[in-house]
Amino acid sequence: MDRIAFDIAHLLAGGLLLVSFMMIYQDRMFALLRVFALHAVVLSLSVAWQAYQQGAAHLYVTAAIALIFKGIVIPTALRRIVQTLGIHREVETVVGVGLTMLAGIGLSALSIVLMLRVTGMADVFTREDLAFALSVVLLGLLMMVTRRNAVSQVVGFMSLENGLILAAAGAKGMPLVVEISVAFSVLIAFIVIGVFLFRIRERFDSVDVSALDEFRGDRQ
Amino acid sequence: MAALDLALAICAALLALGPVAVMMRHRPAAPAILYGATAGLCLLVGLIGLAGLSGHGLGGGRVLPLGLPWIGAHFRLDALAAFFLVILGAGGAAASLYAIGYGRHEPEPMRVLAFYPAFLGAMGLVLLAADAFSFLLSWEVMSLLSWALVLAHHRHADTRQAAYVYLLMAGFGTMALLLAFGLLAGSGGGYGFEAIRATPRGPVVAAAVLGLMLVGAGSKAGLVPLHVWLPLAHPAAPSHVSALMSGVMTKVALYGFIRVVFDLVGPLAWWTSPAVILIGAGTAVIGILLAVMERDLKRALAYSTIENIGVIFAGLGLALAFRANGMTAAAALALTAALFHIFNHMVFKSLLFMGAGAVLTATGLRDLDRLGGLIHRMPVTSLVMLVGAVAISALPPLNGFASEWLLFQAVLMSPAIPEVGLQMLIPAAGGLLALAAALAAAAFVRIYGVGFLGRPRSDAARDAAEVDRYSLTAMAMLAGVCVLAGVFPGVVIDAISPAVDALLSGRLPMQADQPWFTIVPIAEARSSYSGFLVMAFIILAASGSAWAVHRLASRALRRAPAWDCGFPDASPLTQYSAGGFAQPLRRVLGTGLLGAHEVVVMPPPGDPAPATLAVHVADPLWERVYAPLGAAVTGLAGRMNRLQFLTIRRYLSMVFLLLVILLAGLLPWV
Structure with missing residues (x-):
């Protein structure tokens, strides 16, 4: 039983990492949003499995938050923003997809090697979860860095938060308050960035963040 | 305990005098009152130090709820701190007394007075601090206040430049001190001096602490190669502040070095001592060589400070070498010599800076090449300057000779050291120190001969008048200390002994029992020196010769024109100039070490323009x-x-x- 439980947790966390990789090579905005929704669904499955295994009821709440807000509300809202603003539907990347994928593989290897060594004392569930979570966080950061478009930077930021929630769910005994605050911080960040996008749009007719740089007078 | 509380109260009062000065700024009598109050408080500090050296009021500690809330500020008065309180008290009192008169000539007295008493108070707190936080905080306050004092004449671009360099070097030095205390506290993080003493540490860590202290305290004291700020900053300040910075603040820096290296860090391996000895001896030679070539009176004195700091560091290095080999008596001798020289340097360097200030007041000049003949117009100043110059040149029977003699006695103990390297290195360093002593004599013959003897080289020097009584009293008192400490060195050595004993668990034998005020550092058969007998001999021989000359030759006193080599109406400019006097030494030693070179510009044939000789001395x-x-x-x-x-x-x-x-x-x- 334990063996199967561990395998399923492993599968779900690994799936989350896989979806993170999928996000990196999306070059269409709507496809990216769909993959992000899938990311949130896999996260909520993973958290729910952790809740079942740990017998921690409050984790179900976290899973539900992840599913409803990140899996449904936020992608839908972002899709509407993209539609109403008429944002260019192509994701502009800074470096090529292949190179980004290679960097992502390196980052995953780094975080897995590091985390497995650091958490030698913890139990297997936590170890695997933490290793995958760090990879997801780093991949989210990588996505923020390699995209020019504000919407895809928002998506990268939220996938980073997903990694944090995976880590929080894997660590036993983390109080619900923290998880809810993490989820809400993402929501707030989404709202703030959404408003921010409208502002950029109003002023520059574009959500390309490099418009901001032009505004500062130092486009490079 | 009571003594410690009193000392802390005085330091607090000195710190509080700054704001009081600002409040009193519109009263014309304010400078005199404030300087007088500062002098009185400093005198009290000195008395507390003296009482501490005789064993009263030592020990005990005081924790004040200042600074970091869970640590507080620890203070403690022990024999070493008491000795340096004497230095601070005496130097501060003399400088303040001098300033009652000198301060009148300040264009903006409040720019000095707002910081001056607090500067003294901060130095007192450095000496009393017993944990790393209070020590570093007081140290930094001391640095910043002295920086503000250097900036007193901030309208000169040179002064601003000097203050900027000083600020940078002070920050750098404090950073080194911070690292040193970090190493001392170790991972346990006990920042009280008691906890630091109790922590064991390996020889490499101890050596690293020594290196950091050489940088941190050495930069404040003026060790080569960290000395560059000193000849800029010390002369830029008003003269009584220069006297304090050179005479007292460098000593507070030495206190920091001694406190850490001899007390807190614990045993040091013998191989750490050559660095201190060599840096000290090298500093002495370079510093005095620069002093020999300097035309500016106050800057020459500042360079001479560098030399004396080097001599003291060499003494401390010798003490480290002897202590590492368990030779307590020799270590005590070297440390006593260093502490004695610290006291002496405080006295005569304060005196000389005050004399330079008096010359500055009377003539407005610091350039030696425009002075001359002051002995006729400022007889008292010239007399005390002569005493100071003789003392700093280490001539018997004055105090400079006594301490340098002790130091050379310590050098002569080197054959007993087991390590061959040290056996060979210490006499070599002794040679450097002897060279420095000889050059110091040359430097002060030059300063005194060009500045005070001969005929005036400018109208300002010709019209000079003697300065006020406060200044003269302060200088005369310091000159008196020079003579007394030189004639009765045994008294000073006995007074220093408790501090040496506390650091090394060994001391020189009591000197008070010796007949004829002789000092015997190790044993009578080995060496002894009696300043009193030398003085008696000098007085007898001099008065005998004077009597014989006057008895056997004509009694008539006549004034005649100076011998003019057959050229009538020789201009005063035909006298030896400061640059001319230094030329042989500059050519022999300065060319290689300091890159000194002369450029002769000859006008083309037929051009009646004068040829010029320009001398460039730059610190490489x-x-x-x-x-x-x-x-x-x-x-x-x-x-x-x-x-x-x-x-x-x-x-x-x-x-x-x-x-x-x-x-x-x-x-x-x-």
Whole structure:
């Protein structure tokens, strides 16, 4: 039983990492949003499995938050923003997809090697979860860095938060308050960035963040 | 305990006098009152120190609820602190008394007075501090206040430059001290001096602490190669502040060094001592060589301070070498010599700076080549300056000779050291010290001969008048101390002994029992010196010769024109100039060490313009180390400036890269 439980947790966390990789090579905005929704669904499955295994009821709440807000509300809202603003539907990347994928593989290897060594004392569930979570966080950061478009930077930021929630769910005994605050911080960040996008749009007719740089007078 | 509380109260009062000075700024009598109050408080500090040296009021500690809330500020008065309180009290009292008169000539007295008493108070707190936080805090307050005092004449561009260099060096030195205390506290993090003493540490850590202290305390004291700020900053301040900075603040820096190296850090390996000895001896030679060539009176005195600091450091290094080999008596001798010289240097360097200030008041000049003949117009100042110059040149029977004699006695103990390297190195360092002593005599013969003897070289020097009584009293008192400490050195040595005993658990034999005020550092058969007998002999021989000359020759006194070599109406400019007097030494020693060179510009034939001789003396260290370093920092800062204007995505990338690098850097450690 334990063996199967561990395998399923492993599968779900690994799936989350896989979806993170999928996000990196999306070059269409709507496809990216769909993959992000899938990311949130896999996260909520993973958290729910952790809740079942740990017998921690409050984790179900976290899973539900992840599913409803990140899996449904936020992608839908972002899709509407993209539609109403008429944002260019192509994701502009800074470096090529292949190179980004290679960097992502390196980052995953780094975080897995590091985390497995650091958490030698913890139990297997936590170890695997933490290793995958760090990879997801780093991949989210990588996505923020390699995209020019504000919407895809928002998506990268939220996938980073997903990694944090995976880590929080894997660590036993983390109080619900923290998880809810993490989820809400993402929501707030989404709202703030959404408003921010409208502002950029109003002023520059574009959500390309490099418009901001032009505004500062130092486009490079 | 009571003595400690009183000393702390006085320091607090001195710190409080700054704001009081600001409040009293419109009263014309304010400077005199404030300087008088400061002098009185300093005198009390000195008396507390003297009482402490005779064993009263030592020990015990006081924890004040200041600073970090869970630590507080620890203070303690022990024999070493008491000795330095004497230095602070005596130097501060003399400088303040002098300032009652000298301060009248200040154009903006409040620019000095707002910081002057607090500067003394901060130095007192450095001496009393018994934990790293209070020590460093007081040290930094002392540095900043002295920086503000250097800036007193801030309208001169040179002064601002000097203050800037000083501020940089002070910050650098404090950083080294911070690191040294960090190493001392170790991972346990006990910052009280008691806890630091109790912590065991390996020889490498101890040596690293010594190195950091050489940088931290050495930069404040003026060790070569960290001395560059000193000849700029000390002369830039008003003269009584110069006297304090050279006479007292460098001693507080030495206190910091002695406190850490002899007390807190514990045993040091013998191989650490050559660095201290060599740096000390080298500093002595370079410092005095620069003094010999300097035309500016106050800057020459500042360079001479560097020399004396070098002599003291050499003494401390000898004490370290002897202590590492368990030779307590020899270590006590070297440490006594160093402490004695610290006291002496406080006395005569304060005296000389005050004399330079008196000359500055009377003539407005610091350039030796425009002075001359002051002995006729300022007889008292000239007399006390003569005493100071003789004392600092280490001539018997004055105090400079006594301490340097003790130091050379310590050098002569070197054959008993087991390590061959030290056996060979210490006599070589002794040779350097002897060279420095001889050069010091040359430097002061030059300063005194060119500045005070001969005929005036400018109208200002011709019209000079004697300065006020307060200044003269202060200088005369210091000159009296020079004579007394030289004639009765045994008294000073006995007074220093408790401090030496506390650090080394050994001391020199009691000198008070010796007949004829003789001092016997080790044994009568080995060496002894009696300043009193030398003085008696000098007085007898001199009065005998004077009597014989007057008895056997004509009694008539007549004034006649100076011998003019057959050229009538010789101008005063035909006298030896300061540069001319220094020329032989500059050519022999200055060319190689300091890159001194002369440029003769001859007019073309037929042109009646005069030929000119220009002498360039530049500190090669400044050109090769400090100037490139400054340029590199400025260039780097200019390039870093571009980081202010990156795009958002680039900032994110930098954070991301740093995170990845830190994670990857963690790999080898886990």
